[in-house]
Amino acid sequence: xxxxxxxxxGASTTRANILGxxxxxxxxxxxxxxxxxxxxxxxxxxxxxxxxxxxxxxKLFLATVDLPVDPQTELxxxxxxxxxxxxxxxxxxxxxxxxxxxxxxxxxxxxTSLQHEWSAKLLREFLLVxxxxxxxxxxxxxxxxxxxxxxxxxxxxxxxxVARYVLKLEPVASADRAELAASIAPTIQRYLxxxx
Amino acid sequence: xxxxxxxxxGASTTRANILGxxxxxxxxxxxxxxxxxxxxxxxxxxxxxxxxxxxxxxKLFLATVDLPVDPQTELxxxxxxxxxxxxxxxxxxxxxxxxxxxxxxxxxxxxTSLQHEWSAKLLREFLLVxxxxxxxxxxxxxxxxxxxxxxxxxxxxxxxxVARYVLKLEPVASADRAELAASIAPTIQRYLxxxx
DNA sequence: CGGATAATTCAACAAGCGTTGAATTAGGAG
DNA sequence: CTCCTAATTCAACGCTTGTTGAATTATCCG
Numbered sequence: 001x002x003x004x005x006x007x008x009x010g011a012s013t014t015r016a017n018i019l020g021x022x023x024x025x026x027x028x029x030x031x032x033x034x035x036x037x038x039x040x041x042x043x044x045x046x047x048x049x050x051x052x053x054x055x056x057x058x059k060l061f062l063a064t065v066d067l068p069v070d071p072q073t074e075l076x077x078x079x080x081x082x083x084x085x086x087x088x089x090x091x092x093x094x095x096x097x098x099x100x101x102x103x104x105x106x107x108x109x110x111x112t113s114l115q116h117e118w119s120a121k122l123l124r125e126f127l128l129v130x131x132x133x134x135x136x137x138x139x140x141x142x143x144x145x146x147x148x149x150x151x152x153x154x155x156x157x158x159x160x161x162v163a164r165y166v167l168k169l170e171p172v173a174s175a176d177r178a179e180l181a182a183s184i185a186p187t188i189q190r191y192l193x194x195x196x
Numbered sequence: 197x198x199x200x201x202x203x204x205x206g207a208s209t210t211r212a213n214i215l216g217x218x219x220x221x222x223x224x225x226x227x228x229x230x231x232x233x234x235x236x237x238x239x240x241x242x243x244x245x246x247x248x249x250x251x252x253x254x255k256l257f258l259a260t261v262d263l264p265v266d267p268q269t270e271l272x273x274x275x276x277x278x279x280x281x282x283x284x285x286x287x288x289x290x291x292x293x294x295x296x297x298x299x300x301x302x303x304x305x306x307x308t309s310l311q312h313e314w315s316a317k318l319l320r321e322f323l324l325v326x327x328x329x330x331x332x333x334x335x336x337x338x339x340x341x342x343x344x345x346x347x348x349x350x351x352x353x354x355x356x357x358v359a360r361y362v363l364k365l366e367p368v369a370s371a372d373r374a375e376l377a378a379s380i381a382p383t384i385q386r387y388l389x390x391x392x
Numbered sequence: 393c394g395g396a397t398a399a400t401t402c403a404a405c406a407a408g409c410g411t412t413g414a415a416t417t418a419g420g421a422g
Numbered sequence: 423c424t425c426c427t428a429a430t431t432c433a434a435c436g437c438t439t440g441t442t443g444a445a446t447t448a449t450c451c452g
Binding site: 029030032033111113114115120123124127128147148151152154155156157158159160162163164166167168169170171172175183184186187190191194196 | 310360364
Binding site: 201208210241242244245248249 | 398399400401402
């Protein structure tokens with residue numbers, strides 16, 4: 001317990017430990033509610049280390065949220081195939097990503113976005129402009145219509161994430177991923193190609 | 197500016213002022229981010245008044261969130277009529293309520309629920325047990341199926357609220373209420389009576 | 393008119409926050 | 423072997439927070 005002062009022997013994993021702890025704390029509590037001291041405790045290091053490696057709490061958050069998922073790659077994968085079951089593929093892949101460890105960075109971003117405009121801006125930009133609109137643009141060329149459909153899809157997907165990962169509404173929270181995807185898919189499909 | 201000490205002359209609206217300011221601040225910022233001092237400033241009173249009237253910050257929040265909407269009454273109104281367009285009526289009435297001043301109390305509750313388990317519990321209880329499941333129970337008597345359908349509807353409705361009022365995703369945020377309700381209605385209807 | 397009560401301001405408290413600077417120790421370069 | 427740099431702990435700072443108690447003034451009941 002009485003940690004010795006000064007640099008310890010051997011290689012250091014402190015930086016990675018902090019990032020892991022930060023991802024966990026930010027995604028559980030959101031930006032303000034998570035504390036630098038709390039993250040340091042979880043990581044098992046002195047709070048000063050966080051400033052040593054990341055400068056400020058905000059920079060740590062941005063490092064935490066620097067998504068390990070490349071939207072471009074994801075998009076291309078989902079877009080190959082018929083548009084008839086695009087809703088199904090999109091729903092399935094979406095849940096896969098959010099169920100993965102990468103999802104917790106997303107939850108951190110979402111939780112914080114519900115509290116801070118600067119974070120909400122990041123999320124809007126990512127969700128609409130970078131992810132959804134490009135998909136829809138391959139189906140509907142009219143930008144107004146594409147934006148409207150993208151917005152509708154966003155309501156369903158955001159609601160899914162909030163209900164499953166943040167509010168933990170049962171039975172959605174513990175539902176089987178495939179079953180949930182199957183139930184949501186027709187909704188996405190209608191927003192993509194149906195009457196709206 | 198130099199407010200005189202002691203009780204002022206005339207009737208007092210302070211209590212109501214505080215409640216109004218609290219609703220605004222809580223719904224804009226969420227529970228922790230909103231401060232007692234900030235609410236007092238908006239209300240134009242001393243912070244001590246808040247404790248005088250409400251005791252603690254948490255009690256003030258609960259008073260703020262004591263919804264001015266009676267779910268029982270709302271339910272009966274929505275449930276009268278054919279089940280074929282129940283989704284449509286539900287979507288329309290839902291948006292009406294959230295567009296009304298009563299909605300900002302809801303947004304406060306939601307924002308806080310994304311941060312605090314005790315608030316999430318309130319919201320879950322309200323949303324699922326008190327609001328959605330009773331509706332579905334009138335259609336499907338199997339409790340497992342009813343719970344599943346209620347969960348699905350919750351994902352769509354929660355997502356609608358988060359996108360429109362919290363994240364302010366365009367074009368959903370400024371969309372015409374009726375048009376938005378019409379686009380969402382088929383989704384609700386399928387979750388109510390369709391194949392899931 | 394007198395006394396209880398309610399409304400208000402002010403000043404201060406303890407606790408928790410993010411952040412900083414100095415001290416200490418190890419590793420690596422020349 | 424000797425510096426320089428990087429990693430770490432510790433102690434403290436200034437700030438903001440929720441909350442409290444005393445002082446002050448008006449209203450209301452008898």
